[in-house]
Amino acid sequence: MNLITLKSDGIISRSDSDLETDLLSLLSCQIKLEKKFTLRSCFFMLEKYPMLSRLNPFFPAIREQYNTCPKNKCIWDEITNLEFSKTVEMTGFPKKRLEIYNTFLGVCEKERIEIKSMQLEHLLDITINLGKVRHIIFGDQIDLFEFDTVFTLFEFIEGILWELSFQTNPKHCEIRR
Amino acid sequence: MFTKILFATTGSPTCDNAAKVAFDLEDKWDAKLYVFHVLGIPTRGFSQYITDVRTGEVEEQDSDYINWVKEELKNTYDKLITDEKNTLIKTAIGVPHREILRLARKENIDLIIMGAHTREEDIGATRYRSIVGSTMQKVAKLARCPVVIINRPCTTCWKLFSNIVFGTDFSKATDSAFLFARNLANEVGAKLHIFHTCEISIGSAGQVKDQEEIEKMIEKAKDKIKTRYISKMKGFDNYEIEVREGIPYVEILKFARERSGDLIALAHHTKKIKPEDAVLGSTIEQVILRSSCPVASVNHPDKVSD
Numbered sequence: 001m002n003l004i005t006l007k008s009d010g011i012i013s014r015s016d017s018d019l020e021t022d023l024l025s026l027l028s029c030q031i032k033l034e035k036k037f038t039l040r041s042c043f044f045m046l047e048k049y050p051m052l053s054r055l056n057p058f059f060p061a062i063r064e065q066y067n068t069c070p071k072n073k074c075i076w077d078e079i080t081n082l083e084f085s086k087t088v089e090m091t092g093f094p095k096k097r098l099e100i101y102n103t104f105l106g107v108c109e110k111e112r113i114e115i116k117s118m119q120l121e122h123l124l125d126i127t128i129n130l131g132k133v134r135h136i137i138f139g140d141q142i143d144l145f146e147f148d149t150v151f152t153l154f155e156f157i158e159g160i161l162w163e164l165s166f167q168t169n170p171k172h173c174e175i176r177r
Numbered sequence: 178m179f180t181k182i183l184f185a186t187t188g189s190p191t192c193d194n195a196a197k198v199a200f201d202l203e204d205k206w207d208a209k210l211y212v213f214h215v216l217g218i219p220t221r222g223f224s225q226y227i228t229d230v231r232t233g234e235v236e237e238q239d240s241d242y243i244n245w246v247k248e249e250l251k252n253t254y255d256k257l258i259t260d261e262k263n264t265l266i267k268t269a270i271g272v273p274h275r276e277i278l279r280l281a282r283k284e285n286i287d288l289i290i291m292g293a294h295t296r297e298e299d300i301g302a303t304r305y306r307s308i309v310g311s312t313m314q315k316v317a318k319l320a321r322c323p324v325v326i327i328n329r330p331c332t333t334c335w336k337l338f339s340n341i342v343f344g345t346d347f348s349k350a351t352d353s354a355f356l357f358a359r360n361l362a363n364e365v366g367a368k369l370h371i372f373h374t375c376e377i378s379i380g381s382a383g384q385v386k387d388q389e390e391i392e393k394m395i396e397k398a399k400d401k402i403k404t405r406y407i408s409k410m411k412g413f414d415n416y417e418i419e420v421r422e423g424i425p426y427v428e429i430l431k432f433a434r435e436r437s438g439d440l441i442a443l444a445h446h447t448k449k450i451k452p453e454d455a456v457l458g459s460t461i462e463q464v465i466l467r468s469s470c471p472v473a474s475v476n477h478p479d480k481v482s483d
Contacts, residue, residue: 058427058430061430061431061434165467166467
């Protein structure tokens, strides 16, 4: 009922009709990604629906970087796909608390790796998959469970832009004058 | 410039990036480096048992255990220790921030180096809670010397720093950060970028500032920089002034990236309150979290004044 599909060309569609307006009402919709949906598709989507890019103040700077990247073959051989997932963490010490947050990581064989320090030009053409919810109990002594879950359009865009808003490592260090 | 440096570490991989900078600094200034690890919080007052920071297990704190931890630390940083004479591995039992501050005070430390977090998963969760670790927060707030926080791998060696970005909002607290940045730039031969953001999001609801008004604000800020900082350059002339409009932390990070900034120096807080009562400002928290280069939080003039 509330399912929308994010297409690889950046178009958001519902029941085979492409949506052009009323974006706010879509933010709470459950998303499904087209098979070849990549990080570049995400940028296509934000260009097509600029209002969505306002979810993160860093987007203009991220877009500047994106514009300098090659138009294709932006991949990193070790990363097979990017995974958008959710974490529910219960911490018992020093205070009891429950945290729920989204993560956007690279998947390298079975290992998940942080993409914060990687250049955008190595990520854009890697496919994005929706992952599971990871349930972590009591931070330091970790018990981990994984469950199927759904993601909304808001979570997806906000979570990806949050991750991209970290500064990548400089390509090279500038040697002293 | 620094004769005594304190590197506070958990000994876990989250401190590896900070470790590289700490040992690099020790090498550059031929300083005495204190590699300091707080063993763990006693399970109860005066207890013989503590919770090991690395394993999470409850351990008996006898001399064997302490020596084992010191040996482990030595092995962890084995490749980085080039000058054994000037490297001291120290441990203490207690609440981490209190012990770090105690040692800094006792040894009259010039600079504290820390990672922003003690647990890797904090990074993911930080978006919905305070951004930096509580130990770092408390140390930055109470230390009398500058605190350098290293959150990400530092690609440029400290001794090769070529661009230091100093962010100001003209509060009194930023004066100490300026002195630290200027002295350091002078010492390592780096360019000092004095940066200010005119925050245009603040204002009466619904009012949008026009371009002319923004430009006036920028000009005014440039004049203020000239009177407040340029007059205190003391012959140092390798600097640049930049004023932009926008959200302060977004613009500082953007500017640091554009200029290949190697270090960002900011005040710990900027409001007119006593340093002891202040919490880490939201701008510096956001910058620490996202910056790819180290961030120096300067809170007191003690170790930076002329």
